[in-house]
Amino acid sequence: MKTQDPYDNEKTRRKIEAMVEAEERYLAALRRERLESEATPLRITGRRTFLAAAAAAAGIGGLPRIAGAAAPPGAVERPVPADPTKVQGTPTNDDGGYGSRSQFESEARWRFGTPTKESSWTMTPLEHGMGIITPSGLHFERHHGGITTIDPSRHTLLVHGMVEQAKKYSMADIHRFPSISRTMFIECSGNGLTEWSKPTLKTVQGTHGLTSTSEWTGVPLALLLRESGIKPGAKWVLAEGADAAVMTRSIPLDKCLDDAFIAYGQNGEAIRPEQGYPIRLMLPGWEGNTHIKWLRRLEVSDVPYQTREETSKYTDLMANGIARQFTFVMEAKSVITFPSGEMKLPGPGFYEVTGIAWSGRGKITRLEVSADGGKTWADAHLQGPVLPICHTRFRFPWLWDGKPAVLQSRATDETGYVQPMLKQLTDVRGLNGPIGSIYHLNAVQSWAVAADGSVTNVHA
Amino acid sequence: MFTLRTAKWLGVSACAALLAAGCAATQRSGEVPQSAYAGGKLNLGTAPTTAEIAHYFSYPADGRGLPSGSGSYAQGEKVYQTKCLACHGDKLQGTPLGDRLIGGRGTLVNNSPAKAPVKTVESYWPYATSVFDYVKRAMPFNAPGSLSDDEAYAVVAYILGEANIVAKNEVINAGTLARVQMPNRNGFVSPDPRPDVP
Incomplete structure (x- = not known):
């Protein structure tokens, strides 16, 4: 009989791979859509824009665009007129009295590939978030x-x-x-x-x-x-x-x-x-x-x-x-949501770097951004109202020179706590296996921007 | 005549009165929402019956409230084979569907990202009462909360027996369960030492 692995390496590898695969399936679908659409690569999604463009190009305005094309979750597929000013729109309250989102918006939660769908989790598409509120249907x-x-x-x-x-x-x-x-x-x-x-x-x-x-x-x-x-x-x-x-x-x-x-x-x-x-x-x-x-x-x-x-x-x-045990508090954390992994900047020039910061101990008082992997930092603008224990939107004007860059954000909360680098955390807590202590990772996130504008997740 | 100006004045006046009464002292931060109500009991809700309360359970580590009944290793083996094995494996080794239940002692001290610690009932769980509580509460996954107290005690006896924590001839019941010394009983610290970085 085969003896069991003395460590849970196999199980942990499976767990991480399932997560990578779940994200990859989501990304693969989006990439197909992007190829078809030639849509702006700034956003990760693109399919809905493509469908509209294709329908308009084909001159089929007023007719159902694509037979059998399903609306994204939370949306209703409606015919797109070639000229919306020349035909009446959808009748008022025809949605039964509860609205839905545009059929051109498709961001969704994706599920971690656990063996059962009952014990599982889904992730909020933060890269498309605006402001500080998460739509209820996208809450993790x-x-x-x-x-x-x-x-x-x-x-x-x-x-x-x-x-x-x-x-x-x-x-x-x-x-x-x-x-x-x-x-x-x-x-x-x-x-x-x-x-x-x-x-x-x-x-x-x-x-x-x-x-x-x-x-x-x-x-x-x-x-x-x-x-x-x-x-x-x-x-x-x-x-x-x-x-x-x-x-x-x-x-x-x-x-x-x-x-x-x-x-x-x-x-x-x-x-x-x-x-x-x-x-x-x-x-x-x-x-x-x-x-x-x-x-x-x-x-x-x-x-x-x-x-x-x-x-x-x-x-x-x-x-x-x-x-x-009983490590309840979520410590200060932040992440840049634009630009972030899998996005591609079309070329050098101005970008508004944005993201969210939050702390379980109170208000965010400061958010710094670095574009050189932490060598230099500059204060970002915190969008008010800044609420305690709440996502806080930050914005930072960035002129990209087209050279490789590493973008990071670092939050400080009202207790004076500064979001740590990953090494600071692992120096204290160790690294007990591939997923460490699992819980309470609140380190600074790094996104590498390559010369071709592509953005990837890195440890820097 | 009631004018906008009067209303504004009344508002200011009310605030001043509250401040004088010290009601605003509960406000820690301007943006932390506080109840507008500062009175006494509201006498809402009803008194539940003893039977309604008895419908629920949860058992702390000292074993208080544990139900009567008991189970042996041999009985637990039978229950395990029919109700647990499909997810947790014939050797309690776990499957993609269910956690590994035994083994892993000696793997918790580790500072290598290449080695994943094995956290099982045997190696990690600090209290046997938690195992009984959880099995009775939420197992088996396809029929949660369906085991009788005897069956739940028996399954615990089987798992702890296979984990070499209790002898296979020992009966698990309300008296014995809380006395089980789990190998990782002292493996936890609280309160939370964070913030732990400068």
Whole structure:
């Protein structure tokens, strides 16, 4: 019998390859479209522009453009008139009262190629992001047991354990509480896990796509807990989801009484099923996994529960064999989204370098950009309003001389913390395998711009 | 007459009153949203019944609340073969579908990107209670939460037996589970030492 590999090299290689392949499939489709379209290479996509151009060139305006051409997800395929001023447009409210995006826009989340589609994740296409809000339909996902379907009229939230009075809330009860709205990012602590030992994925969607920002609306958790009354000695709250994973995480009570809230709204409407409909726990600045989706239960306790997700997963194994546990905060991070991997600059000249920065500890106070691999840095413009624990858009005017360059961004937050270089992180945490300690990689990202304008992911 | 100017004045006045009362003290940063409500209990929600609460479970490391019932290695082997083997492999070695469950001791201390540490129940999980909780909660993947307490105890007995953590003749139950000494029991540190770079 073949003896098993003493290390998990095979499994890890498979995991990384599956991710590379998933991104490659996405890119291959886009490249085909780009070849067909001769579209501007500035954006990674191009197909929709091509279809419009082809239809116009063929003089088939007013007729369905291409038989069987499917609209991108979230769009409706409509005939494109040769001259939109000479024919009436689509009738008002013909979309049933809920709008869709343009059929010429096709950016989408892509899924990491896990063996099951139920335990998997998708990445936000940050390279196309504008401003700071992620469209709800492009918000990254991480599921451990699929996306459950919950009838809100039957959903309840139970609060019990070390409380004076256990409580059960219907969704109607929850909606009666005083509410808040908060625009904030959620980032999976596994964001960038492929990038610890070498540059692996090609696009910013692959390297950084597990972070997204929405405006979330809901009830401060402190108000809910006050209804029950906390007993002396309580220090932790177990949060449990109603999905097939029955996801559980132990959360320090202090956080629950500070800025935690229970969200039922996302970007002005009910939160999406894949984000935890009808309610999700929000812990501003903390790793995404703790934001329990489909929240059904909160149990107040004196000890953490040592659940599977806070012991065997979401712990950061250092080189000395000791794993850090309960590493909740997402530290300051930034990434240039334009230009970024797989894009191609058409030639020397002016470009507005842009990207996002964020910190789980508060506001971004400074963002520096380097075009020479970190030798010199210059301050970028932070687009206001700069909100604490929120994606912050930065912009930097850059005159490219056409020579090879390495673009980097470095964020500083209001605590004075400066986003580290990768080597600073691995010097302290070690490199325990190809994907290191997996979680909490917040290093400076480098994009190399070659003389021909092509942009690639590098470690610099 | 109620004018725009009056409304503005009232607004300013209300703010001043709040400041005087100290209500604004909760504001840490101008942009951190705070509840507009600063009163007492709202008396919303209802009291759940004991039965409703008993429907849920989660077991901390001291084993409190663990259900009655028990399971042996031999019973667990049967359960494993019918309900776990397809994903976790006939030798608990794992497959692309399910994690490897045993082995890996000695691989956690490592500073080489060429060697991937093997994190299994045997090598990495600090508490046996977490294994029981998770198996009962979310396994098997194709029928989550379907095992009886006896079956869940038995599967844990089988995994821990195969991992050479407990003897194969030991019965796992509410009394014995929390006393299991996992090899990596002391392999975790908290609180979080970050920020850990200058």
